[in-house]
Amino acid sequence: MVQNPERRTVLADAAIEVLARDGARGLTFRAVDGQAGVPAGTASNYFASRNALLAQAAERIHVRLRPDDATVAEMLRTRPAPSPGVLERELTAMYHRLAGQQTDYLALLELRLEAIRRPEVRASLTATMRANLERNIAAHRESGLPGDDVDVVLMYLALSWLIIENLTLPGVLDGYDADRLITALTELVAARDHPRGHVRVEP
The missing domain is CATH 1.10.357.10 (Tetracycline Repressor, domain 2)
Structure with a gap:
């Protein structure tokens, strides 16, 4: 699936916001979608796993x-x-x-x-x-x-x-x-x- 780099950055930024507000336990695909204001399932389409999402947030920080x-x-x-x-x-x-x-x-x-x-x-x-x-x-x-x-x-x-x-x-x-x-x-x-x-x- 072709991915939009800008959308990927928005999701990484949203993950950082969720981490700061709710801690690592609160970091779910649903929470990231809600923080980013994107349709449900968007984050899981961009990241194969929660670990991949965390790794992207680590690169972005x-x-x-x-x-x-x-x-x-x-x-x-x-x-x-x-x-x-x-x-x-x-x-x-x-x-x-x-x-x-x-x-x-x-x-x-x-x-x-x-x-x-x-x-x-x-x-x-x-x-x-x-x-x-x-x-x-x-x-x-x-x-x-x-x-x-x-x-x-x-x-x-x-x-x-x-x-x-x-x-x-x-x-x-x-x-x-x-x-x-x-x-x-x-x-x-x-x-x-x-x-x-x-x-x-x-x-």
């Missing part, structure tokens, strides 16, 4: 989380000379952008849990997230900003868990301002980049 090409191009065009201050501003902006995408992060958490039990979902989500991390590492290398590949991985882990913690259990970090934590993280990266001394982040 980081497309939704990434900024669009126009936003990236404008950021690169207006980026000042590399410095710890620029790194801090970009990390802070990234944190607030991603923290605002609660639906996608909740769905991603559900997909992570499903990946433990479902090899197809694990393979799809691993490939997607690994590719995203490698893009971030490559972009950081080209930027000239402080930090090496290991620092990029550490920043990825720190920001990811900061978002998850504040999204799911905000009381754990009560009293710890996210922006101040990101400033401290940037200072640590800058200090590693200049091992002879601690480098303050300029405003």
Whole structure:
């Protein structure tokens, strides 16, 4: 059967919305059809199994989380000379952008849990997230900003868990301002980049 790629994307987006709202147990073909506003049976025509639907959602999730090409191009065009201050501003902006995408992060958490039990979902989500991390590492290398590949991985882990913690259990970090934590993280990266001394982040 010939399938419409745009309809397939709509169904994957609907699956992400259902995952965020109802959890993995609530992800059924019927629920996805209802969320997408398509006739009953549409999702099952596009995906051979629930695992296939989950794998497609895993591939789609980081497309939704990434900024669009126009936003990236404008950021690169207006980026000042590399410095710890620029790194801090970009990390802070990234944190607030991603923290605002609660639906996608909740769905991603559900997909992570499903990946433990479902090899197809694990393979799809691993490939997607690994590719995203490698893009971030490559972009950081080209930027000239402080930090090496290991620092990029550490920043990825720190920001990811900061978002998850504040999204799911905000009381754990009560009293710890996210922006101040990101400033401290940037200072640590800058200090590693200049091992002879601690480098303050300029405003």
